[in-house]
Amino acid sequence: MRSPLSFRANLRHRTISRRMRYPADFQVPSCRDPSSKGSTVVEPESVYDAWLASREIPGQPGSYLVPGAPRALNTKNAQLALYVTRTCTLDFLRMLWMLNPFKTTLMMALNIIRSLFPAFRGYSQALIVDELQSLIASESFTWSRLLYLVSTEVFRRVIEGCLDSYAASNESEVLGSARFYIEHKQMEQRLRLDVPTLADPTVRVLLQESDLFARSFGGGGFGMLSPMDFINVISLTTEIASHLFLIVSLTRGAFHFGILFLSIFSTTLPFFLSWFNYSRDPAEAATTTTEAEACDRQERLRNLAYSDIHRPEIALFGLSDWILQSWSSARKVVLSFEQPSYARNTSIVDQFNLTELVGSVQNIPLLLLLKGSSTSLGSLTVYRSSIQSLVYASRNLVTTTKMVFQGLFLMSAFTAGMKLKPKLNPKREDMARYVSVQGGASIVARRGLSYTYPGSDKPALKNVNFSLKAGETLAIVGYNGSGKSTLAKILLRIVDYDKGSLLVNSVNVRNYHPAEYHSHLSAVFQGFSKFSSTLKENVGLGNIEKIGYVPAIQAAIHLAEADKFVESLPHGLKTMLATPGFESMSYPGLMNFGESSKRHDLSGGEWQKVALARAFMRAKEPGVDLLIFDEPVNHSLCVLRSYYTGLTILQTSSLDALAQSQITATLKSISRTPTGERTKTIIYITHSVSTARSADKIAMMKDGTITEFGTHEELLAKKDGGYATLYNAAQGIPSP
Ligand SMILES: Nc1ncnc2c1ncn2[C@@H]1O[C@H](COP(=O)(O)OP(=O)(O)OP(=O)(O)O)[C@@H](O)[C@H]1O
DSSP states (O other), X not given: OOOSSOHHHHXXXXXXXXXXXXXXXXXXXXXXXXXXXXXXXXXXXXXXXXXXXXXXXXXXXXXXXXXXXXXXXXXXXXXXXXXXXXXXXHHHHHHHHHHSHHHHHHHHHHHHHHHHHHHHHHHHHHHHHHHHHHHHXXXXXXXXXXXHHHHHHHHHHHHHHHHHHHHHHHHHHHHHHHHHHHHHHHHHHHHHXXXXXXXXXXXXXXXXXXXXXXXXXXSBGXXXXXXXXXXXXXXXXXXXXXXXXXXXXXXXXXXXXXXXXXXXXXHHHHHHHHHHXXXXXXXXXXXXXXXXXXXXXXXXXXXXXXXXXXHHHHHHHTXXXXXXXXXXXXXXXXXXXXXHHHHHHTSHHHHSOHHHHHHHHHHHHHHHHHXXXXXXXXXXXXXXXXXXXXXXXXXXXXXXXXXXXXXXXXXXXXXXHHTOOOTTSOOGGGOBOOOOBTTBOOEEEEEEEEEOOTTXXXXXXXXXXXXXXXXXXXXXXXXXXXXXXXXXXXHTTSSOOSEEEEEETTEEGGGBOHHHHHTTEEEEOTTOOOOSXXXXXXXXXXXXXXXXXXXXXXXXXXXXXXXXXXXXXXXXXXXXXXXXXXXHHHOHHHHHTTHHHHOBOOXXXXXXXXXXXXXXXXXXXXXXXXXXXXOOOOSSOEEEEOTTTOOEEEEOOSSOHHHHHHHHHHXXXXXXXXXXXXXXXXXXXXXXXXXXXXXXXXXXXXXXXXXXXXXXXXXXXXXXXXXHHHHHHHHTOOOO
């Protein structure tokens, strides 16, 4: 897809960010043993390390802050922030600057110029006051002179206002393009990462913080600093410097300096107090895993209560009381964490209105100044307003710096996130091109192919060995949880195996680039996607190049035996399909426009046909060698009991028996040339043994492994075998 950014700008991004994005030598650090790192300051080896170290809760090695939690202000984090600033901040800001060099420079210049305004304003007002004072003193007061002074001030303000509004529109343009660019990068990286990479819990947190960073652009949301506010630190410093300059220029002699010292002390007092208060706080480290778990549970239960999808089961299983009780306990845990911060905010120190206190303290030196010298009224006005502006600017500077400090760690998450490499991608030197072979794809699983899901201690697949010649059809049958879908995911290269090896066309599947490998496959997943879109798009997405080509979509629908139900839809291919929960959760506004009433709901079997049609969109293409159909599960399970064997078989397919056999026939027909030559290898997972019967080979799975493999006749010959038992039960033949 073409980026909406201009081509030149795009080219510049690529050149600049190449080093930052995908350095050849970068490997995602695996989740290390957290206990191996104490809270002592160690120079991080990468931005990822710095980010990870900043998440450690002070004094609790191995415990990490929840995503987005503020980092404690301590020496270790200050050093990490310095490391992040050194290694990526300049690169990052330069990259943003390159998006729009002129406007960004203008924004920075205008920010600095605007920061001088308050000092000018004070000075100009002082001039008016002095002028008035001298006019009154000289007793030659004229309206024209006053009018001249006032109109000069009005003119200055008009210029200031125009500059302010131009600066604001320029800034929103710069921030807008920066925001788009960051979000675009973020999205691009998300789509690039594969399932195993995204399954890593640390990577997930990294991406969550990176998301927060991207969304903080444009300011506001999440109460975060807009990353462009790094520049504010400079403009606030300039503002403070200009006020100081004015104040110092009006200060002469030891008496004045004494008064200045008193003024500055009274100005900075609140910061010392708040700093002291902040240091006593255990660094907002209350955002621990326990709190995170409680927050998470509270939100999940809230979702359960609010979402319409769950309503029938809540009613059916009488879950209301349980939800309410569980939510209450989780909510209480969250509130107990929030309590200390509330208590903190209402401490005696905070009850003190420091601004008022400072204001009154500041009056003392000014009164002394007025009494003890011949200072003009105008100078006093400047002195007064400059000190006040100094208070606000300094306070803003402290707040902005604190936010920059937090923003740096979110930026480190973004930078580290951009460097993540999909785990399934082979190294450049190992990469092999996919070469099609006659008849389809040949498959060899050997040396005990095994796989354990992350976080699980029991392998979902173990010791699997089998081979399939190009063009053969394999049916995989077995009980629920026996590893059929997991084997399909490994064959489809959605996940990687841990042990053994898998050869496709005699090449280790790990050596293929996943994108290239996938272009030679088509599949229906067990939990296939239901897109909230038109029927046309739901099918067309199977072959994106033909998404707008209606005859291809109609042909795929025909192959999936879905013509009849498509004809019955109110708007045919253009019918918007309803996906439960989408409208109410993502776009509540749509409900008000009556949009949902136009959406059409489908039955489980109809949705399954849509998924099949989607797979057929690509399956017919000449380069596609392997088709894998994982029998999609309908949630309304139909239980078929065999009183002969005591076995309970869950008939999970939404397709009726006739449709299943027709689809099997279609699969055969699209995998052969008109002269009967085989062109594609087909693997289908089925719970229906009568469907499995027509395959060349059958694999019977149990407890994560293939227990029987062979033709229907061979497996049936094993009288006490699992397949024979299933088959006989389905045929109503008593077990021996
Ligand atoms: N994402 C996952 N994380 C952890 N364990 C999983 C995950 N997906 C599946 N499992 C486990 O792996 C095992 C095999 O699951 P799989 O989905 O492959 O079974 P299956 O034979 O396809 O079952 P079914 O017939 O019900 O579809 C099961 O014990 C399941 O609980």
